Amino acid sequence: MEQQKRYGHFDDEHREYVITDPKTPWPWINYLGNEDFFSLISNTAGGYSFYKDAKFRRITRYRYNNVPMDNGGRYFYIKDGDTVWNPGWKPCKTPLDFYECRHGMSYTRITGKKNGVEASVLFFVPLKKWAEVQKLTLKNESAETKSLKLFSFEEWGLWNPATDMENFQRNFSTGEVEIETTVHEGSPSGATIYHKTEYRERRNHYAFYHVNVPVQGYDTDRETFVGLYNEFANPDAVMEGKPRNSHAHGWSPIASHYIEVTLAPGESKDFVFLLGYIENEQDKKFEAPQVINKEKAHALISELDTTEKVDKAFAELNAYWDALLNIYKVKTGNDKLDRMVNIWNQYQCMVTFNFSRSASFFESGVGRGMGFRDSNQDLVGFVHQIPPRARQRIIDIASTQFPDGGCYHQYQPLTKRGNNDIGGGFNDDPCWLIFGTVAYIKETGDFSILDEMVPFDNQPGTEVTLFEHLKISLNHVINNLGPHMLPLIGRADWNDCLNLNCFSWDPNESFQTTENVSEGTKAESLMIAGLFVVTGKEYVTLCEKIGKHDEAARMQKAVDAMIEAVKKHGWDGEWYLRAYDFYGRKIGSNECEEAKIFIESQGWCTMAEIGAEDGMVAKSLDSCKKYLECEHGMVLNNPAFTKYIYEYGEISSYPEGYKENASIFCHNNPWVIIGEGLAGRGNDAWSHYAKILPSYVEEKYQTLHKVEPYVNCQMVAGKDAFRPGEGKNSWLTGTAAWMWYTVSEFILGIKPDYDGIRIDPCLPETAGDYTVTRRFRDAEYDITIHPNGQQKGVKSIVLDGSPIEGTVIPYSTGHHHIEVTM
Numbered sequence: 001m002e003q004q005k006r007y008g009h010f011d012d013e014h015r016e017y018v019i020t021d022p023k024t025p026w027p028w029i030n031y032l033g034n035e036d037f038f039s040l041i042s043n044t045a046g047g048y049s050f051y052k053d054a055k056f057r058r059i060t061r062y063r064y065n066n067v068p069m070d071n072g073g074r075y076f077y078i079k080d081g082d083t084v085w086n087p088g089w090k091p092c093k094t095p096l097d098f099y100e101c102r103h104g105m106s107y108t109r110i111t112g113k114k115n116g117v118e119a120s121v122l123f124f125v126p127l128k129k130w131a132e133v134q135k136l137t138l139k140n141e142s143a144e145t146k147s148l149k150l151f152s153f154e155e156w157g158l159w160n161p162a163t164d165m166e167n168f169q170r171n172f173s174t175g176e177v178e179i180e181t182t183v184h185e186g187s188p189s190g191a192t193i194y195h196k197t198e199y200r201e202r203r204n205h206y207a208f209y210h211v212n213v214p215v216q217g218y219d220t221d222r223e224t225f226v227g228l229y230n231e232f233a234n235p236d237a238v239m240e241g242k243p244r245n246s247h248a249h250g251w252s253p254i255a256s257h258y259i260e261v262t263l264a265p266g267e268s269k270d271f272v273f274l275l276g277y278i279e280n281e282q283d284k285k286f287e288a289p290q291v292i293n294k295e296k297a298h299a300l301i302s303e304l305d306t307t308e309k310v311d312k313a314f315a316e317l318n319a320y321w322d323a324l325l326n327i328y329k330v331k332t333g334n335d336k337l338d339r340m341v342n343i344w345n346q347y348q349c350m351v352t353f354n355f356s357r358s359a360s361f362f363e364s365g366v367g368r369g370m371g372f373r374d375s376n377q378d379l380v381g382f383v384h385q386i387p388p389r390a391r392q393r394i395i396d397i398a399s400t401q402f403p404d405g406g407c408y409h410q411y412q413p414l415t416k417r418g419n420n421d422i423g424g425g426f427n428d429d430p431c432w433l434i435f436g437t438v439a440y441i442k443e444t445g446d447f448s449i450l451d452e453m454v455p456f457d458n459q460p461g462t463e464v465t466l467f468e469h470l471k472i473s474l475n476h477v478i479n480n481l482g483p484h485m486l487p488l489i490g491r492a493d494w495n496d497c498l499n500l501n502c503f504s505w506d507p508n509e510s511f512q513t514t515e516n517v518s519e520g521t522k523a524e525s526l527m528i529a530g531l532f533v534v535t536g537k538e539y540v541t542l543c544e545k546i547g548k549h550d551e552a553a554r555m556q557k558a559v560d561a562m563i564e565a566v567k568k569h570g571w572d573g574e575w576y577l578r579a580y581d582f583y584g585r586k587i588g589s590n591e592c593e594e595a596k597i598f599i600e601s602q603g604w605c606t607m608a609e610i611g612a613e614d615g616m617v618a619k620s621l622d623s624c625k626k627y628l629e630c631e632h633g634m635v636l637n638n639p640a641f642t643k644y645i646y647e648y649g650e651i652s653s654y655p656e657g658y659k660e661n662a663s664i665f666c667h668n669n670p671w672v673i674i675g676e677g678l679a680g681r682g683n684d685a686w687s688h689y690a691k692i693l694p695s696y697v698e699e700k701y702q703t704l705h706k707v708e709p710y711v712n713c714q715m716v717a718g719k720d721a722f723r724p725g726e727g728k729n730s731w732l733t734g735t736a737a738w739m740w741y742t743v744s745e746f747i748l749g750i751k752p753d754y755d756g757i758r759i760d761p762c763l764p765e766t767a768g769d770y771t772v773t774r775r776f777r778d779a780e781y782d783i784t785i786h787p788n789g790q791q792k793g794v795k796s797i798v799l800d801g802s803p804i805e806g807t808v809i810p811y812s813t814g815h816h817h818i819e820v821t822m
């Protein structure tokens with residue numbers, strides 16, 4: 001049998017994915033940075049950096065959807081005689097004698113070898129620093145002395161990538177740099193190139209690119225360095241081995257250091273490059289007319305200008321990740337499951353928390369800020385790791401809400417303000433605030449968050465308690481019911497492409513923001529109905545917990561009414577309907593010509609357990625298996641739309657099998673899996689889960705899925721697609737948090753609750769004994785589960801040697817040992 005091509009493999013011990021062939025089927029990227037300064041880096045060192053906001057503070061330039069793909073990044077050119085090569089293969093693409101890229105937890109190490117020289121670069125953003133470190137180690141593995149010419153390269157972005165890509169009549173004249181190659185009093189040794197475009201006017205920030213050794217030349221003007229008719233693959237200065245010492249005035253400023261390196265046989269040398277970002281106070285911007293104040297840059301450089309300092313910062317970063325990943329650990333003996341739960345799923349959750357849906361190789365970082373619903377869902381993926389940041393995130397999100405409970409669909413991370421370009425009107429959005437907040441309180445026991453004063457639309461003076469925000473969130477649903485007493489959908493619910501109040505034949509109109517016919521709409525959503533029941537029940541429990549019994553009773557009534565409405569008007573016989581359209585006609589019904597069944601309402605209504613007693617849940621789950629499931633997971637709808645239905649908006653604009661039109665939209669598979677879990681169908685839950693678990697289908701990723709094999713992607717082309725199984729939109733997807741929530745709480749069954757940890761696994765019959773170590777608030781729990789071939793149902797729990805009643809291990813500090821028998 002033909003051996004399948006592989007581009008890499010997991011290294012669990014180091015928590016790395018090791019790429020051994022640079023020609024991956026798609027750039028396989030990693031994220032650097034944990035709080036303020038962020039970078040994207042591909043396996044060939046492509047990508048870009050920004051401070052907090054990929055739109056408003058872009059530091060380096062990137063050209064999207066380039067030819068070739070992924071051109072532009074932080075490049076080191078090594079000229080060894082007539083051979084010019086890069087450690088990450090690109091951009092020169094000189095064949096290497098050895099190549100390896102190791103993507104780890106917030107760092108990437110790329111190593112290349114050519115003609116007896118090894119170049120290894122460690123890229124990372126140190127904790128709490130506004131800078132990317134690039135530690136380059138050059139080693140002479142040959143028997144001769146090597147004289148190398150080393151050129152670094154970064155291209156500056158003019159801060160806002162949107163205008164940077166379009167406003168050339170201005171941009172080509174504004175670029176400015178400063179160059180520091182000699183050591184002045186107070187300046188660190190080495191050489192620094194400062195990027196200060198627009199600093200003379202309203203900006204109070206600049207960036208710099210430093211190296212910790214003296215240089216023999218530099219370049220800061222792109223065309224002078226590259227040559228107008230050349231490419232990154234063959235810059236004039238590099239090919240000739242002669243820097244031009246250019247000083248950029250306008251056009252496209254870059255930063256390139258030129259260093260001559262001699263290495264005796266066996267000798268190796270480290271070079272620390274630092275890409276940094278600085279903000280100055282308004283009255284301290286300059287040290288002389290038009291000369292930037294470099295004090296803070298010098299200070300930052302001096303913290304990271306030796307191998308020792310950098311190694312220490314790297315050790316701190318690793319310790320940080322050790323601590324985060326020690327909070328929840330599973331040992332099942334199944335490497336494929338353990339590595340996803342213990343490493344990659346949790347890592348992806350942190351990345352989606354940091355980036356929401358803003359910057360990836362599929363998201364430009366220009367169009368979208370943080371999503372309201374997205375951020376609330378992402379929160380569930382990392383709240384156990386850094387609860388204080390989850391708390392802050394909840395307050396930030398709630399602060400963009402409107403007084404009627406509606407909310408901005410997105411907000412910008414830099415300003416934390418709602419995004420006016422998209423506005424509000426997505427009627428599922430408010431419910432997610434309850435989803436996020438409840439998860440936070442259960443994890444931390446911190447009810448005080450409910451008393452935080454939180455404004456509307458960021459307007460000072462409008463503050464009410466967070467609890468009030470939760471209340472108006474659900475009221476927003478109650479106040480916007482349609483003719484069947486089901487929630488009105490607004491511009492869309494979770495499915496951004498089911499736009500039932502936008503009828504347009506005009507290709508210049510946006511599906512999402514044009515609401516040309518919402519007046520008198522009958523468009524209702526069963527997905528919101530299920531979401532309302534799930535979050536409404538959570539809210540009722542919360543109200544009881546804090547003694548608001550009247551409010552609990554009020555909401556219980558609304559929840560009960562919604563359940564009745566779904567049973568009466570939301571059931572199609574074998575599955576839940578998806579929606580009613582503008583005219584009140586069914587969507588997602590057997591009566592429909594296409595798209596007879598949708599996944600979202602099956603997921604949410606089974607999670608809400610609506611009609612379980614009448615067999616509705618079981619039938620719905622069976623229908624998912626029958627109509628939605630395929631080799632790669634469950635598709636969003638079936639059959640796919642082959643015709644464009646203009647009163648449905650964007651959904652049927654997609655060719656069949658892609659995106660919201662019948663792809664495996666991974667995000668919503670977990671909803672059905674949780675439904676299966678609640679119903680106790682462990683075999684089914686597991687088989688659905690394994691189909692979209694990256695490590696289980698790693699082989700497929702190598703050629704078919706194409707995207708990064710270590711994380712989930714947003715969509716895998718469905719069974720009706722031209723190329724079923726092809727993955728797209730990797731990394732930034734709510735799938736991360738949902739996969740985590742599903743496996744940690746519903747499959748492995750370790751569920752934080754107000755008073756302790758609830759144990760309620762749902763497993764395949766084949767599951768063996770496993771242990772979860774879980775830190776919970778100030779306590780440590782070692783929990784061993786003995787499934788005994790059972791899919792569901794805990795028989796007994798022994799806590800520190802004594803049996804307990806029920807399935808909740810009451811919270812108490814200390815280290816506890818728990819034995820669970822099913």
Ligand code: BGC
Pocket residue numbers: 496497650659660
């Ligand atoms: C995509 C959705 C996305 C929306 C907003 C649509 O084109 O299909 O997945 O949420 O745009 O960016």
Ligand code: NOJ
Pocket residue numbers: 357371373374493494495496497660
């Ligand atoms: C991606 C968006 O970020 C998310 O909010 C939405 O729910 C899905 N697409 C489905 O349309």
